[in-house]
Amino acid sequence: MRVAYRKLAFGKVRASKSMQPLKNSNLNSRPLPKSLSCLWAIRISAVRGGFRLLDRPFPSRSACFHPILGILVFAFLALSAAASSTISATDRFAHAANAGWIDFRPDGTHGVRVDESFLSGYAYAANFGWIHFGDGSPENGHAYTNTSSTDYGVNLAPDGSLSGLAYSANIGWIAFEQHWGQPRLDYSTGRFSGHAHAANAGWIALDTPFSDLVASSIAAPADTHGDGISDAWEMEHFEKLTLSSVSTDADGDGVSDHQEYLAGTDPLDAASHLRIVSHSHDKDNTRTSLEFTTAPNRLYAIQQGDLKDKWIDAGFGLVTPESGTTTTTRTFVHPPASKLFFRVQAWKPLQN
C-alpha cells in the first residue's frame, strides 16, 4: 500500500488518497520484523512458523530508550478487529523526523481509539507500516501493565499524560513516557502534544507547526452491568464489577460511587468529592467568588439560580480546572441581589 502526502496551501497535511483497511493478503506480505533494537537482551529473527533468538551481539544499552523495554520479550503484530477510531477525520497526523507522517486514523476501523484510561487500535506510517497502541483489553481491566508481550499499550492518566508502549513490527517498541517526551492529551480540546520515541525511528512529534493530532471524542466506556459506571473505573478502584452502583457509597462521604465516577473523584476517600469549598462576595453583593473541588480529567459548569426558575450558566461556559491543584476558583460580577444560589456540575470531557 502506497500513500503519498501533500501539503496544502495553508500548511495542513492530508492524504492524497484514502487508505483502505489492511486485508489478510496484505498481512502476509508485510515485511517481517527487522529487529527490536531496544530489547537489549535479545535480537530476533523470523524462521518458519515463528521466531528464534539469534546469538549475536546485542544492541548497545546506550541506544535504548527506557528500562521498561528490557522486560518485554517481543510481541508479534497481527491486526485484529478494532472498534471505531475516535481520532478526528481531518486532524489525524503525527510526524517522525526520520520516518515521515503517521496517520492515526488510516480508516475508521483501524484507527486509534481513545478510551477513558487507555488507547487502542492502529496508526499507519507509509514508511514503516502499522503501529499497535493496545488491544483495548488491559489484563487488570483498566491499564496496560507493559510488563508482558500480551499486555502492552498506551495508557491515559487522569492528568492527560500518556505512558506505556506502542509496537510496530518494523521499528519495534515506541515509548510513551513523561521524563523526556511528555506526551499528553488535552481534555478540553482533544489535542495531543509532546513526543514518543522509537529507537529505530527517533522522536515522533504528536503535534507540529504543520499538523494537529486531535481526538474528536473519548469513546463511551464499556459498562457490563449497565449501572452507568465504566468497567475500567470499577476495576481500577474496586477490582470487581459488582461492588459499586448508583446506590453504593463505599467511603461514606454522602456521594454515591456512581456520582464519584461522574465527577472523577476517589470513591475510597471520604475527603474526595465534588463540592464548593468556599465562597465570598463584596459588600454590594455584585461580585462573587466560588472555589470548588476539581479533578484534572473533568470540565465544570457553574450555574446560578434563585431556586424558583431554572438554573442558568453563570457566564463561564465549561471551565477547565486549574492545573497542579485540587480546587478551582472563579469570580464573576452580577446584578445586586439579596439572595443567589450557585451550583457546580462536573462533565466528562470529549463525551456527549
Ligand SMILES: [Ca+2]
Ligand atoms: Ca459498570
Ligand SMILES: [Ca+2]
Ligand atoms: Ca462516596
Ligand SMILES: [Ca+2]
Ligand atoms: Ca469520595
